[in-house]
Amino acid sequence: xxxxxxxxxxxxxxxxxxxxxxxxxxxxxxxxxxxxxxxxxxxxxxxxxxxxxxxxxxxxxxxxxxxxxxxxxxxxxxxxxxxxxxxxxxxxxxxxxxxxxxxxxxxxxxxxxxxxxxxxxxxxxxxxxxxxxxxxxxxxxxxxxxxxxxxxxxxxxxxxxxxxxxxxxxxxxxx
Numbered sequence: 001x002x003x004x005x006x007x008x009x010x011x012x013x014x015x016x017x018x019x020x021x022x023x024x025x026x027x028x029x030x031x032x033x034x035x036x037x038x039x040x041x042x043x044x045x046x047x048x049x050x051x052x053x054x055x056x057x058x059x060x061x062x063x064x065x066x067x068x069x070x071x072x073x074x075x076x077x078x079x080x081x082x083x084x085x086x087x088x089x090x091x092x093x094x095x096x097x098x099x100x101x102x103x104x105x106x107x108x109x110x111x112x113x114x115x116x117x118x119x120x121x122x123x124x125x126x127x128x129x130x131x132x133x134x135x136x137x138x139x140x141x142x143x144x145x146x147x148x149x150x151x152x153x154x155x156x157x158x159x160x161x162x163x164x165x166x167x168x169x170x171x172x173x174x175x
């Protein structure tokens with residue numbers, strides 16, 4: 001029994017670690033809700049949503065452009081800024097409380113914007129949108145990824161990962 005529990009714990013730990021590693025390179029963008037905490041400094045601990053310009057308003061430092069940073073990079077940036085005349089060795093942490101929406105349109109029952117959830121696949125996104133319509137194609141699913149250089153839709157599979165800001169189109173079949 002102990003061996004089983006040890007294997008189960010190792011599996012769960014490794015699974016959550018690999019998921020966390022996948023999101024550690026996530027770049028924050030407009031619409032994300034983030035939480036910034038500075039240990040022992042309540043007035044510097046805030047929850048804020050990135051503006052359309054990718055900025056936040058932060059106490060003492062004013063308007064900061066943070067779009068495209070990881071949470072780790074933003075924490076380091078704030079550490080540097082706060083260390084420069086405000087605090088001695090501040091302990092800063094940044095986490096994402098709410099990711100920006102993804103959008104799904106075309107041959108789904110309820111097209112629109114939906115909250116992103118880590119681990120989201122196209123199949124789950126279609127479920128959130130009420131499922132396929134009767135005319136939905138069984139293989140023509142396209143995505144335009146936010147922040148990528150090409151704005152051309154890319155064909156994806158039903159088990160493909162969905163990312164925050166994605167715009168997904170489900171085509172209709174001819175028959």
